[in-house]
Amino acid sequence: QGAQLGDGHNGGLTALDEKALLQQCYTSKPYNTQHSIRKSEAVVSFSLQEDVAAERRKQAVVEQVMVDQLSRAVISDPEQSMRADAYKEAPGFPGLGTAPMCFRKRTLHETKIRTKSGLTENMLSNKLRFDSRIISRNGRDACRELIGFFFACDRSLTVYEFRQFGKNRTNALPFIQKGVYQHQRGQKKGKSYDLSDFYIGANLTFRSVDHNLPESVKQKPVLTLRVISIDEAAMDFLKMTSMEFKEEISKQVADDSKVFKKIQGVLRDTLSKRGVRVITGLGKYFRHTDKNRNGFLSQADFKEALKVFHLEIPEEDFESLWLILDDNKSDKVDYGEFSRAVFGEMNEYRKAFVRKAYMKLDFNKTGSVPMVDITKCYCAKKHPLVLAG
The missing domain is CATH 2.30.29 (PH-domain like)
Known part of the structure; x- marks a missing residue:
């Protein structure tokens, strides 16, 4: 399920901390108990509506797939408009020639076209x-x-x-x-x-x-x-x-998983103190180092990045990690895959909520959300699980 990362504090307030304190009076406490109950009921009701809508979308896709696979080859086959033998039984009036294409019978049971697939x-x-x-x-x-x-x-x-x-x-x-x-x-x-x-x-x-x-x-x-x-x-x-x-899971897949977990365990203590700063900083570093803008970096680039951010991985473990990620033997690895392997990932259940929140903030579907919008709408500093570490 990936390593759980937290952001530590060094005593002084950062800009984000100041913003969080500024908005506490708006987000930390509800007006009263009754307001809190109404708000909770509204959230539950809205969530149920979203679940129903999502299920309807999935059902619509299922129906579309069945239509595409079973009938589209017949109904939309371009040969149906060109073959003369399909319409021999429907000649025009004597002396007037055949009827225009738009008036000919093209219903499914009249066509002579056969589907290539035998699927039912x-x-x-x-x-x-x-x-x-x-x-x-x-x-x-x-x-x-x-x-x-x-x-x-x-x-x-x-x-x-x-x-x-x-x-x-x-x-x-x-x-x-x-x-x-x-x-x-x-x-x-x-x-x-x-x-x-x-x-x-x-x-x-x-x-x-x-x-x-x-x-x-x-x-x-x-x-x-x-x-x-x-x-x-x-x-x-x-x-x-x-x-x-x-x-059954292959031995190789199990061994790869052990390598990932071992490296994540080595870095867990370091990341628990400054995890957010390290991950966001590494992301900026990788993008700056990626001169070709294709998302791939060399082994030397990754080693230098780990050195800059004071992340120590044993050489033997790093070599094992590289052999797994560089399966094409190109001497380059996608830095997104490298980050997921080294730091771990949020499980898909939790990530679904993150994607849902992101799509609500990105209502124009631009593909990006300003940090100020995220800080205005999301602050978990008061959450009991966050306070508990």
Whole structure:
């Protein structure tokens, strides 16, 4: 679940501390008990409404996927408008030629076009639905609402993006077209996805050039999607019906996890005193060092960064970490992946709340939120768990 990081104090008040003290009179105490109860009830009611709306969006995407896979090939097939033999039974009046294309019968039961796929609705119903997010430093891409489906019948998968246009118009558009895909990173590189690859926290990797993706996403050769939730009921059903499901974790994956946890344990004491300053400072340092603006740095760059911020990692552990992260043997590693491995990550349940809050602050969908807006709306210094450490 990642290391829990806290911000320490060195005695003096920082600018953020002064702002927090300034807003305490507005945010620390409710007006009275009755006001507090009403406020709590309103929050619960609003949260329930959001959950219902989210479930409706997912159901709309499910219906759109079934429509796309079962009927779009027939209804939208361009050959249907060109083939003359499909309309031999509907000639025009004698001497007037054939009827214009817009007046010809093009209903589904009249067409002569056949679908290339033999999939049926019953076969496609054996699917696993999962929610995912893009791992990206681009705020707009990171907040895209992606809903994916893994079909057990042919081990194919597809990912749709739910988009809202204005207040009333919504649509579900294909983000990753349905197909059989292989891992592009990690120990399973080159192997096709199967049911055991889908769990909360799993990474799904795709070649960016193989898909019609936004330009901001195509800047990296590999697109990484993080699974943030799955349909547990569907997973249990598919596990029972699948004869090939294997849930065991490979020895290599377990060893990699041990390396990450060992390094995080070494740094935990240091980060507990100045964690926020170190993480934000390292982020600025990495961006400044990244002259190519591609997000990748060399081993020497990372070692120098750790030295600047007085973070000591044993050489043997650092080499083990580098072998895991540099799986392409390119001598360069994405500094976002490096940070997640060294510091750990917030679990996906908690991160879902962070994304929700971020999207509310970024109501214009610009991909960034000013720090002043965050400090005005969020201050956890009075929270009992924060006070307890």
